Amino acid sequence: MNKPLKQHLIDPEICIRCYTCEMTCPLEAIEHDDNNVVVDASKCNFCMDCIPVCPTGSIDEWRVVNDPYSLDEQFEWDELPAQADIQTAGGEVETGMEALDEAMAALLAEAHAGAGGKAKAPASASKPTVNMYNLGKPAKAVVQGNYRLTSEDSDSDVRHIILDLGGLPFPVLEGQSVGIIPPGTDDEGKPHLPRLYSVSSPRDGERPNFNNLSLTVKRDEGGLCSNYVCDLKKGDTVQLTGPFGATFLMPEDPQARLLMICTGTGSAPMRAFTMRRQRSVGAKSGGMVMFFGARTPESLPYFGPLNKVPDTLLKKHLVFSRIPGAAKEYVQDRMRAEEDVVAEMIADPNTHIYICGLRGMEEGVEKTLTNIAESIGQPWGALRDTMRNEGRYHVETY
Ligand code: NAP
Numbered sequence: 001m002n003k004p005l006k007q008h009l010i011d012p013e014i015c016i017r018c019y020t021c022e023m024t025c026p027l028e029a030i031e032h033d034d035n036n037v038v039v040d041a042s043k044c045n046f047c048m049d050c051i052p053v054c055p056t057g058s059i060d061e062w063r064v065v066n067d068p069y070s071l072d073e074q075f076e077w078d079e080l081p082a083q084a085d086i087q088t089a090g091g092e093v094e095t096g097m098e099a100l101d102e103a104m105a106a107l108l109a110e111a112h113a114g115a116g117g118k119a120k121a122p123a124s125a126s127k128p129t130v131n132m133y134n135l136g137k138p139a140k141a142v143v144q145g146n147y148r149l150t151s152e153d154s155d156s157d158v159r160h161i162i163l164d165l166g167g168l169p170f171p172v173l174e175g176q177s178v179g180i181i182p183p184g185t186d187d188e189g190k191p192h193l194p195r196l197y198s199v200s201s202p203r204d205g206e207r208p209n210f211n212n213l214s215l216t217v218k219r220d221e222g223g224l225c226s227n228y229v230c231d232l233k234k235g236d237t238v239q240l241t242g243p244f245g246a247t248f249l250m251p252e253d254p255q256a257r258l259l260m261i262c263t264g265t266g267s268a269p270m271r272a273f274t275m276r277r278q279r280s281v282g283a284k285s286g287g288m289v290m291f292f293g294a295r296t297p298e299s300l301p302y303f304g305p306l307n308k309v310p311d312t313l314l315k316k317h318l319v320f321s322r323i324p325g326a327a328k329e330y331v332q333d334r335m336r337a338e339e340d341v342v343a344e345m346i347a348d349p350n351t352h353i354y355i356c357g358l359r360g361m362e363e364g365v366e367k368t369l370t371n372i373a374e375s376i377g378q379p380w381g382a383l384r385d386t387m388r389n390e391g392r393y394h395v396e397t398y
Contacts (some may be wrong), residue, residue, distance in 0.1 A: 003045055004086045007068045008039045008046065012077050012131055014058035014119075015171040016177050016244035018398075021050035021059050033075045041077040042070035055396050056247060057118040078131075082292055104312075120391040122251035122352055124201075129171045130246055138239040141165050143232045144212055145225070149301045156299035157219040158265060159230045160200070165211045165236060170240070173203050174272035175248040175354075175394075180215075190254055194241045195225035198356070198360035198396070202267035202276040202346045216301055237322035239330030248354070248394045250276060257287035257351045258340070261331050261365055266357025267301055269396070273354070274314050289345060293337075293361070294333040295322040333363040335372070342369070343376045346383065352392040359397040 010021070010030075015037055022030040022037060029043035030050065047145055050059050063069075064086050067230035118172065121128075133139040139164035149158045172178070177195030186192055201214040219230040250258065250273045259279075260270045271288060277286045294300035300318060309316070317338060319329045335342050345351045346369065366380075373380035 004064050004066050005041075007041050007048075007065050008044045009061040009063060009069065011058040011078050012036050012079050014056050014246050016196055017059070017179060017194065017241065018055060018058055019193050020053045020055070024050050024053045027188060031071070032135045033043045035131070036075050036077060038071050038074035040071060045332040050260070055103065055398060056245065059108065060118055065095070068212070084089050089105060090344070096271075101176050106270065119247035119394055121247045121249050122253075122256065122391040124251045124253040124256065125249040125391070126252055128173045128176055128243065128246050130176075130244055132243065133168070133241050134165045135181070135191075135241060136239050139165065139168055139287060140240050141169055141170075141240050143234055143236045143238060145234060146230075146232050146388050147198055149216070151298040154296065154298040154344060156264075156295065157230060159217050159219070159301070160301075161215045161217055161229060161232060162201075162206050163213055163215070163240070165213070167211070170211065170213070170243070171203070172199050172243040174199070174250050174276050175269045176243040176245040178213070178215070178243055180225060180229060180388070181241065183229045183239075190222065196237075196244065197229075198266075198268035198272075200271045200301070201247060201274050204279065208279065213367050216265050230362075247391070248356075248396050251352055251391075253331060253350075254281060255350055256288070257345060257348060258289070259351055259353045260290040260292075261355045261361075262289065262290070263293040263331060263337070263357030263361050265301060266397070269356055270354065271302060278313055282315070284312065287350075288314045289317070289341065290314055291317045291319065291331040291334055293319045293329075293334075296320055297323075300320075331361060331365060334370040335368045339372045339375065342372050346373060347376055347378065349390075351387075353387065353394065355395045355397065357397060362395060364396050 009268040017037060019032065019037065021030060021116065027043045027045060029040045043373065061080055061081060062084050074367060105156045119217060144164045145162040145387055147160045149160050177196045177198045179196055181194045184192060197215040197217055199213050200216045205212045206214040208226060217229045238251065248269065262270050277288060297303050297320065306316060317334045319331055319334045321328045355362065370380040373383050378386050382392055
């Protein structure tokens, strides 16, 4: 093997253990233990298939090394080791990230196109706790409630699930996710992998100062975990991993404004953000604007409660794609119709953008943001990179 070599790694602090990379890798170079998801340097050929599918950007870590980190070393990590200085073949010493050459940078730029890219947490966000409970040591929660959020005659069955952690510490911030381990085993007799759900309650609990949290879960036809969760009864016990996620967090700065764009159950973290603001500033100006898309009002999660949130706290644009007799409207269409509002917000350095929901919405939303940004003389690519670097641009789409 030529030395030094580049090694592909995963940031254990940012990774939300959704295992999408592991399922995507054509070489089976990605694997996990109870704790971490890791890359086998002897198998990875830098095909980059795993880069765009990662919802957090944690997959996008590279080090130049003389000897690759072993799987066992990676399984032990709580955080990534820094790039060490490297002695090159010519005997020169390259420092830190200089060791990553231009060819690699170009390759990465290409893999990033269209993906969420590397995210950063807002500068004023609280420090999240991550990976406190894992596959080997899951937390046990008791179901406190399971309420249908969509009307009985809607074909979309979305549930509000409240989980009680009892005396168990489970510190979770708005925007973080938890894993739920469905009971039983797969065809090979292995325990099922946890499925990830965004927490839809604020940090002090669904009910203030109770050690509980809520999730927003849609029943997927044939979905193993979503059917398990949607069928849970009060008093059932559930195994949880997490919390996960260290970047899709809200700013603590009360002056920060939030532009929230979501579809369907992607509204879960937006509910948590809204409740956090509501509990901290009351009905005063919350500086929050939401574009929220669903098929119909009957299938829009939290339609009733959302409509009761005062406009001063949260300006809502609820858009519907399947109302009989009405034209199909997507979030990006409404953003275009409200371009002055969006333009004013994206020009404000206090604004944070959050996009959550269907993967397919990302392209349309990006296009609309491009047009609106350009109409105010700001090239969107550059503005988005600035916002991302400042922890003000966040995407979580599946
Ligand atoms: P859905 O009901 O299928 O769709 C919601 C709305 O989005 C519908 O009006 C739909 O319109 C519209 N839509 C479809 N394609 C679009 C596009 N290209 N651009 C803009 N809007 C589009 O949504 P869902 O089943 O609730 O799915 C939400 C997604 O969020 C899931 O993929 C889920 O994994 C993800 N997510 C969930 C969480 C969570 O915590 N629960 C967190 C992060 C992400 P039409 O169907 O009429 O075309």
